Amino acid sequence: MSNRSDTSSGARSRIEAESTDDPIYVESTVIMTTVRLVVPFIFTYGLFVMFHGADSAGGGFQGGVIVASTVLLVAFAFGIDATRRWIKGPLIRTAIATGGGVFILIGLGAVLIQGQFLEYAAYNVGTTGIKYGIELVELGIGAIVSGVLIGLFFTLAREDALTQESIDQRSSQEQHGGDHS
């Protein structure tokens, strides 16, 4: 545990204030350096795919997955617990809810001004306006997809994730009759 802080870098100590007891995390300078170099570009590319989905290949679903993958990369390099402390739970839930809300509000807004549900033309802002409406919907989808994927990842890799030791402990407890559990 103690030799971890010796090799820890600036970025790691910024993300992780206190030392972690993550049992499956192994620090690797190569992975940390690679991830720190690559993640800003992947994140920017993910946002590009989301924002520019109207004019080139891509859209909210693809961009959302790419954005989520940067969080997974950071988690692999700097530890899952450290990343979880960096991205708080409410943030993910808020992203999912906001994404769904934006989509539905754009649809309902058109109904309010005498249009049909999701009829962008009802906003009467020309084709450029329709395009921005579509972009907003794509951003909402991106927020939903990235939020759900990051949430799934963090839930699957919770602190109480079963390690081989805890499985051995559990099975030995069961052998001794699990009445004291």
Added chain:
Amino acid sequence: MTPLQWGILASVLTLAVVVAAAAVLLYDVLNAIIAFATFSFGVAITWILFAAPDVALTEAAVGAGITTTLLLVTIARTVRQSGDRLLEEVNPRAAVTAILFAGLLATTVDNLPAVGSPQSPIATSSITSYYIENAYPETGVENAVTAVLAAYRGFDTLGEATVVIAAGLAVLVVLQQETYA
């Protein structure tokens, strides 16, 4: 497609078939997951060669990226069967059934339109020509896929986004209950 592209396609498809078989047959789940990620990568390149970059992006990001990570995190939580065996034992009846089913599907390949054929039902459909002619003037969006996804079929996409939210919430609720363990 040029002969070079056909060559790449042939080798990528061969790779995809080999790694798909490996993913099924390999005994160690970790090896199977890596083979599965390679399969997704091969399929993504196939989509690029067939001029479907939207689908290729999704396949690469979801199939090769996120799914692999989620599967890896999942096997970190479960017991990995150890042993020196390389391959899974094959149930002969299941193998015969699978081969017969694949052969049945293969009989339909002859009736598919040729790749890029102008006579294929999709190319001659009036709906396709409507979208190609009207997607840009009506929505201002240069990517017709996005125009169909977010504008013409926006209500379907809202349903898709709802499915993502609902499925994500359902899985998160189940995983946090922990009653299956």
